[in-house]
Amino acid sequence: MSNLNRQKIVDSVPQSGFFGHPKGLFTLFFTEFWERFSYYGMRAILVFYMYYEVSKGGLGLDKTLALSIMSIYGSLVYMSGIIGGWLADRMFGTSKSVFYGGVLIMFGHIVLAIPGSVTMFFVSMVLIVLGTGLLKPNVSTVVGEMYSEEDNRRDAGFTIFVMGINMGAFLSPLIIGGVMDYSFHLGFGIAAVGMFFGLLVFNFTKKKNLGIAGTMVSNPMSPTEKKKIFTIFGIIAVILAVLCGVLIPRGLLTFKGFINLVTILGVLIPTLYFVVMYRSPKTTAVERSRIIAYIPLFIASVMFWSIQEQGSSILANYADERTQLNFAGIHISPAWFQSLNPLFIIIFAPIFAWMWVKLGKRQPTIPQKFSFALLFSGVSFLVILMPAYFGGSDALVNPLWLVLSYLICVFGELCLSPVGLSATTKLAPAAFSAQTMSLWFLSNAAAQALNAQVVRFYSVENEMIYFGVIGGVSIVLGIILFMFAPKIQGFMKGVR
Template identity: 65%
Template sequence: MSNYTKEEIVKSVPQKGFFGHPKGLFTLFFTEFWERFSYYGMRAILIFYMYYEVSQGGLGLDKGTAASIMAIYGSLVYMSGIIGGWIADRLLGSTSTVFYGGILIMFGHIALSLPGSLTAFFISMVLIVIGTGLLKPNVSNVVGDLYSPEDTRRDSGFSIFYMGINMGGFLAPLIVGTVGQEYNFHYGFAIAAIGMFFGLITFMVSKKNSLGLAGRNVPNPLTKAERSVTIRRFIIGIIVIVILFAVTIPTGILTINGLTYVVSFLGLSIPTAYFIVMYKSKKTTADERSRILAYIPLFIAAMVFWALQEQGAIILAQYADQSTNLDYAGLDIQSSWFQSLNPLFIIFLAPVFAWMWLRLGKKQPSTPKKFALGIIFAGLSFLLMVIPAVASGDNLSSPLWLVFSFLIIVLGELLLSPVGLSATTKLAPAAFASQTMSVWFLTNAGGQALNAQIVKLYSADTEAVYFGVLGAVAVLLGIILMFIAPKIQKLMKGIH
């Protein structure tokens, strides 16, 4: 199997063609646009589908259970990126893995669009979890392949790519949310499936003339003997998992609450194990080991950020549905529409940040300082929500509080998320390139694994304390990270 150098890959990609960036950015921009349309469209109505009564077209679960399922589902979506990274690094390469992931996502949304039992609901979730794990980390890794490590367009390119993600995320709640809440949840899920289909078509039609060799490498391929062992272990693992679920679920041993603890443990233990394996590997150089040590505090900071940001689709979604005035200024607002605020702000602000990083060049803040500012803004967005939680009392609060809360956390997201994607491609050990991108997405998995426990503490009676404590903790951690940023930068060994 061919293994190309970084120089060969970059030379094979047309370097001009999409807003001054490599032509392949167009392909990846619109592939991720449609994948995110399908994912965020489904997610915008998922929690309502779970806790709305059966007579309203929902599953009739209690709100606490629905919140926990949202958290563990989100965690598993990003945790499954480990599988996608491993398959890309050792079997298929990133480009092929992206395609197969898209197919599984599409079938998962098709299954969700068909009325069925709670069992059918969980089957569709499994398909989407695995499919997203195959696609999500690898499409970002292909973006990294478009640029040389020294190319100053990298952060700008990832910001533009991130804008494409959020264009899909902006439109999806407005379309899928309206159809799902006004007419039928399953119609909304069907639209999400159609979105993923468009993404697959975009990818297959345009990749030949725009991506070149990007995503074609299999940096650490399995030997013939390793393939046999891997297949055998995979089959045994599937059998064990099926038996465990078949025994523990009907007997009541494994409950939703119990599953949250399992996912929370995995969300923290899996990245820890990955860092140990990469650090101790003989294929990791001395400089790469130092960069892994630099990456650990960035990982923790990102995990804290995502723990707050992802509550926008859980706790703030419930707040929008139950505690917010949805008949405002003559508008009949759907509670799912608030999920469009985050991507809407990113669409307008991402070009500003991309321009700013290009303008500043080497004078821009270091990656650790950008991360510190990111989680400080996340904390401030939660501290803001203390005001309506205290002032509104038993009355419905103005939707503007949610609007400003989402705006503040977006500022943090643009400081941290696209920069984190770029930093990961630069700090990754060569032998673990795709898998390190999967580790980056474990920051989201870890954050949502924490959420599986944290969201249990939320209720209408604890709103002010809930928002205040989480916001204050995030701000404090951001300040600490700002102080240790120079030491982290030194460990990065020349990577900025």
């Protein structure tokens, strides 16, 4: 997009009206608030819905399979962002992509809200994955379009936007988790209503608040290209339908087979990204050096997210079956623990931001911050094995152990997530700046794809070994990364 078009977009957006920020921030703040309310509320009860018995309103799937599906689902959500970004850049523009994505998410939750079969469950998952891929990366892009590149309000605007994300993620597990014991489908229905509110806010305020932000297609396809792409997509859809129709009845395409396929893609896709960027003639020698520096950071990110994302699978199951849920005179829903991560981020993110500013040039380097993240995440898993060490695996665990584990992991997230986003923009080759940001999000996809294999080893009987090995590996990798941090910093060629 040319600088002229960028300025044209900025000029079309009312530049005040929401806490001193562009008026469009109101639209995007509440759109994303309701989208995250919808997504995280659904996710908070999803794993329980999969493995609870049919008599309790669940699907009655094997618990280990349910944990793997939960990880694969999370992986596909992050992978789909690549497709969503491409469709916005080439066909729809970001505004239409956000709206279409919200509609798909809402219908996915509506399908979940209707009692049905396992087949309908997977239909809903496809809708939500595609919808989130369209909405999630593109709503953030529209936020950036409202500010000129010289506008010093930009970082603060994104901070307010992210606060909306965490507010939605905090409230929804409390509300939807509260109705879980009564009806899973009611919970999914509330998630659908949340997305509906988000669509209402977006659709009825975008014209007045957003101007032309999100309406321009940055790299539009010609009619010939569109025809070619639609033909290719149609052929792929027919081939996939035929393969499923042939392989599934014959038992050649199973849940486990699909999980294995996604795991392979989760590792293969980012590997190909690195190879293509490094070997491209558009990449300079300095940029190649920075790509080398980015590889250990990417691996560290995969290790961290592998632990953090188990909060919605393994730790959710731990909350359900190993935790004392009658505590301090109240009954705790196991889904409520999913609110801890966004709550702690809301509380501690400003403190970490202040700390880095206060330290200035004395603050740790990017690789050192990543190493701290691995240390924190590893310790969070060592903490959760302590109850079994002291009291055995038969007694129910005080819920404060889980609270402490989530808190420590959030400290790690605040050392890695915002730092990783910033480092990605600095280390990305100029010709691959947008794709490198996609690569960053693929570290989460790769982590959850690997989790789909790892979670199969978890059981109450071997939980100490499970948490101990994974936590120990993270700590060892953190120590190694810290030791090699100066070397990695050298490959960054001046980036700090």
